[in-house]
Amino acid sequence: MKEVLPVFCYHPDPIATGAIDGSDEVCDCCKRARGYIYRGGIYSKCDAELVFCPWCIADGSAATEFEGTFNDVDSLIEVGIPESVVKEVNERTPSYSSWQEKVWLHHCGDACEFHGDASARDVQGATADTFEAFLEGQEEHREHWIAEFRNYVPNEDLVFYRYVCRHCRVVRLMYEYS
Template identity: 50%
Template structure:
Protein backbone atom coordinates (compact mmCIF):
# COMPACT_ATOMS: atom_id res chain seq x y z
CA UNK A 1 0.00 0.00 0.00
CA UNK A 2 1.28 3.45 -0.87
CA UNK A 3 1.19 6.49 1.35
CA UNK A 4 -1.08 9.38 0.32
CA UNK A 5 0.39 11.59 -2.37
CA UNK A 6 1.79 14.93 -1.23
CA UNK A 7 -0.33 17.99 -1.84
CA UNK A 8 0.61 20.35 -4.65
CA UNK A 9 -1.25 23.68 -4.32
CA UNK A 10 -0.39 24.70 -7.88
CA UNK A 11 -1.11 21.28 -9.44
CA UNK A 12 -3.88 19.86 -7.25
CA UNK A 13 -4.48 16.57 -9.10
CA UNK A 14 -1.30 15.43 -10.89
CA UNK A 15 -2.71 11.90 -11.32
CA UNK A 16 -5.70 13.23 -13.29
CA UNK A 17 -3.43 15.29 -15.54
CA UNK A 18 -1.10 12.32 -16.14
CA UNK A 19 1.93 14.02 -14.57
CA UNK A 20 2.05 11.33 -11.84
CA UNK A 21 1.30 7.67 -12.56
CA UNK A 22 1.19 4.48 -10.50
CA UNK A 23 4.57 2.72 -10.68
CA UNK A 24 6.72 0.24 -8.81
CA UNK A 25 9.89 1.97 -10.04
CA UNK A 26 12.42 3.13 -7.45
CA UNK A 27 12.96 6.88 -7.26
CA UNK A 28 16.52 7.83 -8.22
CA UNK A 29 16.51 10.63 -5.63
CA UNK A 30 15.28 8.92 -2.43
CA UNK A 31 15.86 5.29 -3.40
CA UNK A 32 12.30 4.29 -2.49
CA UNK A 33 9.54 2.67 -4.53
CA UNK A 34 6.53 4.56 -3.19
CA UNK A 35 3.92 3.48 -5.72
CA UNK A 36 3.94 6.59 -7.92
CA UNK A 37 6.33 8.20 -10.38
CA UNK A 38 6.48 11.64 -11.99
CA UNK A 39 6.26 11.54 -15.81
CA UNK A 40 6.23 15.25 -16.65
CA UNK A 41 9.08 17.45 -17.87
CA UNK A 42 12.31 17.76 -15.90
CA UNK A 43 14.83 20.47 -16.72
CA UNK A 44 18.20 19.30 -15.38
CA UNK A 45 21.68 18.32 -16.55
CA UNK A 46 20.92 14.80 -15.26
CA UNK A 47 18.53 12.49 -17.11
CA UNK A 48 15.68 12.30 -14.61
CA UNK A 49 12.80 11.51 -16.96
CA UNK A 50 10.41 9.05 -15.32
CA UNK A 51 12.81 8.53 -12.40
CA UNK A 52 11.49 10.81 -9.62
CA UNK A 53 8.73 10.26 -7.08
CA UNK A 54 6.25 13.03 -6.25
CA UNK A 55 7.52 13.22 -2.65
CA UNK A 56 11.02 14.30 -3.76
CA UNK A 57 9.42 16.99 -5.90
CA UNK A 58 7.07 18.19 -3.16
CA UNK A 59 9.74 18.61 -0.49
CA UNK A 60 12.26 20.21 -2.88
CA UNK A 61 14.83 17.41 -2.55
CA UNK A 62 14.92 16.69 -6.30
CA UNK A 63 15.25 20.38 -7.21
CA UNK A 64 18.03 20.89 -4.67
CA UNK A 65 20.01 17.73 -5.40
CA UNK A 66 19.85 17.93 -9.21
CA UNK A 67 19.33 21.68 -9.72
CA UNK A 68 16.11 20.64 -11.46
CA UNK A 69 12.98 22.54 -12.33
CA UNK A 70 9.70 21.11 -13.54
CA UNK A 71 8.21 23.98 -15.53
CA UNK A 72 9.57 25.45 -18.73
CA UNK A 73 8.93 29.07 -17.97
CA UNK A 74 7.08 31.48 -15.80
CA UNK A 75 5.12 34.57 -16.73
CA UNK A 76 4.14 37.10 -14.10
CA UNK A 77 4.94 40.40 -12.48
CA UNK A 78 5.26 41.24 -8.80
CA UNK A 79 5.42 37.59 -7.74
CA UNK A 80 7.43 36.80 -4.61
CA UNK A 81 10.51 34.66 -5.22
CA UNK A 82 9.10 32.03 -2.84
CA UNK A 83 6.17 31.51 -5.21
CA UNK A 84 8.46 31.13 -8.23
CA UNK A 85 10.58 28.61 -6.30
CA UNK A 86 7.49 26.64 -5.22
CA UNK A 87 6.15 26.46 -8.77
CA UNK A 88 9.44 25.74 -10.55
CA UNK A 89 11.06 23.41 -8.02
CA UNK A 90 8.29 21.85 -5.94
CA UNK A 91 5.35 21.47 -8.35
CA UNK A 92 4.90 18.77 -11.01
CA UNK A 93 4.98 20.29 -14.47
CA UNK A 94 2.92 19.32 -17.48
CA UNK A 95 3.85 18.40 -21.05
CA UNK A 96 2.78 20.51 -24.00
CA UNK A 97 3.36 20.59 -27.73
CA UNK A 98 5.25 23.82 -27.17
CA UNK A 99 7.31 24.62 -24.08
CA UNK A 100 4.68 25.14 -21.39
CA UNK A 101 4.68 28.24 -19.22
CA UNK A 102 3.26 28.63 -15.75
CA UNK A 103 1.16 31.71 -15.24
CA UNK A 104 0.83 33.97 -12.21
CA UNK A 105 -1.79 36.47 -11.17
CA UNK A 106 -2.21 38.77 -8.18
CA UNK A 107 1.17 37.78 -6.73
CA UNK A 108 0.50 34.04 -6.73
CA UNK A 109 0.77 31.07 -9.07
CA UNK A 110 -2.14 29.75 -11.07
CA UNK A 111 -3.31 26.21 -10.38
CA UNK A 112 -2.97 23.75 -13.27
CA UNK A 113 -5.94 21.51 -13.95
CA UNK A 114 -7.00 19.07 -16.63
CA UNK A 115 -10.62 20.18 -16.28
CA UNK A 116 -12.11 21.62 -19.48
CA UNK A 117 -12.52 25.37 -19.63
CA UNK A 118 -16.06 26.61 -19.19
CA UNK A 119 -16.91 29.66 -21.18
Protein backbone atom coordinates in the same frame (compact mmCIF):
# COMPACT_ATOMS: atom_id res chain seq x y z
CA MET B 1 0.88 -0.19 -0.17
CA LYS B 2 0.76 3.31 -1.66
CA GLU B 3 1.50 6.26 0.60
CA VAL B 4 -0.78 9.30 0.79
CA LEU B 5 0.34 11.76 -1.88
CA PRO B 6 1.81 15.11 -0.88
CA VAL B 7 -0.29 18.21 -1.62
CA PHE B 8 0.80 20.43 -4.50
CA CYS B 9 -0.97 23.77 -4.10
CA TYR B 10 -0.24 24.82 -7.70
CA HIS B 11 -1.06 21.43 -9.24
CA PRO B 12 -3.86 20.11 -7.01
CA ASP B 13 -4.70 16.89 -8.88
CA PRO B 14 -1.56 15.60 -10.61
CA ILE B 15 -3.06 12.13 -11.04
CA ALA B 16 -6.01 13.52 -13.04
CA THR B 17 -3.67 15.58 -15.24
CA GLY B 18 -1.40 12.58 -15.88
CA ALA B 19 1.64 14.13 -14.20
CA ILE B 20 1.73 11.41 -11.54
CA ASP B 21 0.83 7.78 -12.00
CA GLY B 22 0.66 4.67 -9.87
CA SER B 23 3.90 2.70 -10.27
CA ASP B 24 6.31 0.38 -8.53
CA GLU B 25 9.29 2.17 -10.15
CA VAL B 26 12.14 3.33 -7.93
CA CYS B 27 12.71 7.06 -7.53
CA ASP B 28 16.13 8.24 -8.75
CA CYS B 29 16.35 10.65 -5.82
CA CYS B 30 15.31 8.73 -2.67
CA LYS B 31 15.88 5.25 -4.19
CA ARG B 32 12.47 4.06 -2.96
CA ALA B 33 9.41 2.59 -4.67
CA ARG B 34 6.53 4.43 -3.02
CA GLY B 35 3.58 3.51 -5.23
CA TYR B 36 3.59 6.63 -7.43
CA ILE B 37 5.97 8.15 -9.94
CA TYR B 38 6.15 11.50 -11.76
CA ARG B 39 5.64 11.16 -15.53
CA GLY B 40 6.97 14.56 -16.56
CA GLY B 41 10.43 15.90 -17.21
CA ILE B 42 12.94 18.01 -15.37
CA TYR B 43 15.12 20.76 -16.81
CA SER B 44 18.53 19.60 -15.60
CA LYS B 45 22.20 19.38 -16.55
CA CYS B 46 21.84 15.61 -16.16
CA ASP B 47 21.30 13.86 -19.50
CA ALA B 48 19.77 10.72 -18.02
CA GLU B 49 16.07 9.87 -18.13
CA LEU B 50 15.12 10.41 -14.50
CA VAL B 51 12.05 9.35 -12.57
CA PHE B 52 10.97 10.89 -9.28
CA CYS B 53 8.43 10.11 -6.64
CA PRO B 54 6.01 12.93 -5.75
CA TRP B 55 7.58 13.29 -2.29
CA CYS B 56 11.01 14.16 -3.68
CA ILE B 57 9.38 16.80 -5.87
CA ALA B 58 7.25 18.18 -3.02
CA ASP B 59 10.16 18.58 -0.58
CA GLY B 60 12.49 20.02 -3.25
CA SER B 61 15.08 17.26 -2.94
CA ALA B 62 14.78 16.16 -6.61
CA ALA B 63 15.38 19.71 -7.87
CA THR B 64 18.25 20.22 -5.43
CA GLU B 65 20.02 16.91 -6.00
CA PHE B 66 19.78 17.05 -9.79
CA GLU B 67 20.18 20.84 -10.07
CA GLY B 68 16.95 21.09 -11.98
CA THR B 69 13.58 22.75 -12.29
CA PHE B 70 10.21 21.37 -13.28
CA ASN B 71 8.51 24.38 -14.86
CA ASP B 72 9.27 27.46 -16.93
CA VAL B 73 8.54 30.37 -14.59
CA ASP B 74 9.77 33.30 -16.70
CA SER B 75 6.19 34.58 -17.05
CA LEU B 76 5.88 34.64 -13.24
CA ILE B 77 9.19 36.43 -12.75
CA GLU B 78 8.35 39.05 -15.41
CA VAL B 79 5.21 40.19 -13.56
CA GLY B 80 6.79 40.25 -10.12
CA ILE B 81 5.27 37.14 -8.53
CA PRO B 82 6.96 36.66 -5.12
CA GLU B 83 10.18 34.66 -5.17
CA SER B 84 8.77 32.09 -2.74
CA VAL B 85 5.94 31.31 -5.19
CA VAL B 86 8.32 31.15 -8.15
CA LYS B 87 10.51 28.71 -6.22
CA GLU B 88 7.49 26.57 -5.27
CA VAL B 89 6.29 26.27 -8.88
CA ASN B 90 9.81 25.85 -10.26
CA GLU B 91 11.29 23.36 -7.81
CA ARG B 92 8.42 21.71 -5.91
CA THR B 93 5.51 21.42 -8.37
CA PRO B 94 5.07 18.65 -10.95
CA SER B 95 5.02 19.88 -14.49
CA TYR B 96 2.65 18.76 -17.22
CA SER B 97 3.00 17.27 -20.67
CA SER B 98 2.89 19.78 -23.52
CA TRP B 99 3.97 20.13 -27.12
CA GLN B 100 5.63 23.51 -26.70
CA GLU B 101 7.43 25.36 -23.92
CA LYS B 102 5.30 25.46 -20.79
CA VAL B 103 4.01 28.79 -19.47
CA TRP B 104 2.62 29.01 -15.94
CA LEU B 105 -0.28 31.47 -15.70
CA HIS B 106 -0.88 33.90 -12.84
CA HIS B 107 -3.65 36.05 -11.38
CA CYS B 108 -4.19 38.15 -8.23
CA GLY B 109 -0.42 38.41 -7.67
CA ASP B 110 0.05 34.65 -7.39
CA ALA B 111 0.64 31.66 -9.65
CA CYS B 112 -2.55 29.88 -10.66
CA GLU B 113 -3.41 26.25 -10.05
CA PHE B 114 -2.91 23.99 -13.06
CA HIS B 115 -5.99 21.86 -13.77
CA GLY B 116 -4.95 20.09 -16.98
CA ASP B 117 -6.48 20.04 -20.41
CA ALA B 118 -9.55 22.24 -20.72
CA SER B 119 -12.76 20.55 -21.79
CA ALA B 120 -14.91 21.79 -24.66
CA ARG B 121 -17.32 23.08 -22.00
CA ASP B 122 -14.50 25.04 -20.29
CA VAL B 123 -13.55 26.73 -23.56
CA GLN B 124 -16.92 27.17 -25.23
CA GLY B 125 -18.46 28.38 -21.97
CA ALA B 126 -15.60 30.69 -20.99
CA THR B 127 -16.71 33.85 -19.23
CA ALA B 128 -16.11 37.23 -20.84
CA ASP B 129 -13.36 37.88 -18.25
CA THR B 130 -11.63 34.59 -19.10
CA PHE B 131 -11.84 35.31 -22.83
CA GLU B 132 -10.61 38.92 -22.50
CA ALA B 133 -7.69 37.84 -20.29
CA PHE B 134 -6.84 35.19 -22.88
CA LEU B 135 -6.78 37.84 -25.64
CA GLU B 136 -4.28 40.12 -23.83
CA GLY B 137 -1.46 40.75 -26.27
CA GLN B 138 -3.23 39.16 -29.24
CA GLU B 139 -6.28 41.36 -29.75
CA GLU B 140 -5.63 41.62 -33.50
CA HIS B 141 -6.66 37.95 -33.77
CA ARG B 142 -9.94 38.39 -31.89
CA GLU B 143 -12.18 36.96 -34.66
CA HIS B 144 -9.91 33.94 -35.07
CA TRP B 145 -10.10 33.19 -31.35
CA ILE B 146 -13.85 33.70 -31.19
CA ALA B 147 -14.17 30.96 -33.82
CA GLU B 148 -11.62 28.71 -32.06
CA PHE B 149 -13.43 29.05 -28.72
CA ARG B 150 -16.83 28.42 -30.30
CA ASN B 151 -15.69 25.33 -32.24
CA TYR B 152 -13.15 23.86 -29.83
CA VAL B 153 -12.77 20.09 -29.82
CA PRO B 154 -10.27 18.74 -27.27
CA ASN B 155 -7.33 16.55 -28.29
CA GLU B 156 -6.92 17.87 -31.81
CA ASP B 157 -4.19 20.21 -33.14
CA LEU B 158 -5.17 22.95 -30.70
CA VAL B 159 -5.14 22.32 -26.96
CA PHE B 160 -6.23 24.64 -24.18
CA TYR B 161 -4.91 24.26 -20.64
CA ARG B 162 -7.06 25.29 -17.69
CA TYR B 163 -5.66 27.31 -14.79
CA VAL B 164 -7.63 28.60 -11.80
CA CYS B 165 -6.75 31.59 -9.63
CA ARG B 166 -6.14 30.47 -6.05
CA HIS B 167 -7.75 33.65 -4.70
CA CYS B 168 -10.74 34.69 -6.82
CA ARG B 169 -11.19 31.31 -8.62
CA VAL B 170 -11.34 32.93 -12.08
CA VAL B 171 -10.47 30.48 -14.87
CA ARG B 172 -7.55 31.36 -17.12
CA LEU B 173 -6.79 29.53 -20.36
CA MET B 174 -3.55 29.01 -22.23
CA TYR B 175 -3.23 27.31 -25.60
CA GLU B 176 -0.75 25.57 -27.82
CA TYR B 177 -0.78 23.93 -31.22
CA SER B 178 0.77 20.55 -31.96
